[in-house]
Amino acid sequence: MGSRSARARHVEVDGLHPDLAVIDQVAASLRAGSLVAFPTETVYGLGAAIDRPDALARIFEVKGRPATDPLIVHVADLESLVGVVAEIPAGVVDLADAFWPGPLTVVLPRGRLVGDAVTASGPTVGVRVPAHPVAERLLRAVGVGIAAPSANRFGHVSPTTAAHVLDDLGSRLGSADVVLDGGATPLGIESTVVDLSGARPAVLRHGGVPIEDLVAVLGEVDGTERRVAPEGTATAAPGGLLRHYAPDTPLVLVEGDLGLASRLLDALHERRVRPRVLDLPAAAERAATVLYSAMREIDAADVDLILAVALEPKGLGRGVNDRLFRAAHGRVVIDDSDVTVERLVAQVSGRDARARPR
Ligand code: TXA
Numbered sequence: 165m166g167s168r169s170a171r172a173r174h175v176e177v178d179g180l181h182p183d184l185a186v187i188d189q190v191a192a193s194l195r196a197g198s199l200v201a202f203p204t205e206t207v208y209g210l211g212a213a214i215d216r217p218d219a220l221a222r223i224f225e226v227k228g229r230p231a232t233d234p235l236i237v238h239v240a241d242l243e244s245l246v247g248v249v250a251e252i253p254a255g256v257v258d259l260a261d262a263f264w265p266g267p268l269t270v271v272l273p274r275g276r277l278v279g280d281a282v283t284a285s286g287p288t289v290g291v292r293v294p295a296h297p298v299a300e301r302l303l304r305a306v307g308v309g310i311a312a313p314s315a316n317r318f319g320h321v322s323p324t325t326a327a328h329v330l331d332d333l334g335s336r337l338g339s340a341d342v343v344l345d346g347g348a349t350p351l352g353i354e355s356t357v358v359d360l361s362g363a364r365p366a367v368l369r370h371g372g373v374p375i376e377d378l379v380a381v382l383g384e385v386d387g388t389e390r391r392v393a394p395e396g397t398a399t400a401a402p403g404g405l406l407r408h409y410a411p412d413t414p415l416v417l418v419e420g421d422l423g424l425a426s427r428l429l430d431a432l433h434e435r436r437v438r439p440r441v442l443d444l445p446a447a448a449e450r451a452a453t454v455l456y457s458a459m460r461e462i463d464a465a466d467v468d469l470i471l472a473v474a475l476e477p478k479g480l481g482r483g484v485n486d487r488l489f490r491a492a493h494g495r496v497v498i499d500d501s502d503v504t505v506e507r508l509v510a511q512v513s514g515r516d517a518r519a520r521p522r
């Protein structure tokens with residue numbers, strides 16, 4: 165598995181019952197300042213110990229991530245937040261009871277254990293307790309928080325397997341770094357990010373905890389509608405950038421049924437475009453699990469336009485739609501009129517004209 169150019173150590177463990185001796189060795193690597201990619205229930209993270217500024221700086225280098233984009237700190241349990249955040253408000257205890265361990269990141273004023281290298285010099289820090297046996301054992305063995313963004317090239321499709329990590333980052337990691345392979349991640353999309361540092365709770369990113377569930381615990385929450393930050397502007401969470409989670413092949417989001425998608429396929433074929441529908445299960449949980457693998461697969465196929473059909477906008481479906489919308493750079497199609505089809509054809513030929521050497 166993995167690319168030949170990969171230089172990081174690829175270490176396999178059982179995803180449910182990881183060998184603790186192996187976990188201890190990997191924890192020692194983290195403490196010594198190496199980077200470790202590891203599975204969580206959402207996606208693979210690229211981790212560094214929060215007390216190793218040298219390693220934290222390398223996360224940004226390896227990912228090609230802007231220095232302005234803060235990292236999430238992963239901890240083993242609520243108690244381990246002491247010093248990571250300035251204080252633990254009652255609202256966080258309620259959220260922890262309801263969702264931790266699990267796919268919820270909470271943004272709070274940062275504590276003394278968290279430096280500028282983690283927060284991008286900001287006053288707050290995002291924290292979460294992941295629900296994955298490998299992540300949990302690793303956190304306990306390291307004994308300090310692990311800062312980890314998703315283990316992909318910045319802006320690219322997130323990784324749900326160790327092979328995805330090696331494909332994206334293998335050649336950029338060093339021989340002391342580790343890719344800890346605990347199998348495919350079960351949930352498949354990133355955590356929901358909620359900001360509790362302001363006057364009112366605000367959702368910064370839709371994800372593994374559905375908004376409906378969050379509202380049930382917090383009451384009112386801002387930012388539950390789809391929001392995008394215009395390209396090139398500073399933003400609270402780059403997960404809110406319009407272009408994010410994107411495959412290399414152009415993708416459009418079809419807001420309609422499969423009938424619309426198949427009429428578009430026919431119309432595009434007639435105009436010599438090679439489109440394909442991104443094949444996702446209708447059930448949102450299943451769709452989330454396979455979303456990023458399906459995107460990577462279709463991206464590698466001989467296709468010049470990907471049609472992704474939006475899911476029903478409720479529960480995890482919102483998190484999936486949000487990622488499709490951003491992968492589409494906000495290009496949404498709602499009909500198969502001639503104008504729509506011509507616009508799609510122009511998009512594909514525009515790309516070809518740029519890609520073709522003259
Ligand atoms: O499920 C996940 O959250 C995965 C796994 C590895 O835990 N991590 C992840 O990290 O998706 P990343 O860095 O790819 O996305 C974190 C998002 C970014 O959009 C970042 O800007 C935002 O959370 N974020 C992190 N800390 C923040 C803070 N202090 N204030 C505002 N946004 C923050």
Ligand code: MG
Nearest residue numbers: 313314315322
């Ligand atoms: Mg990411």
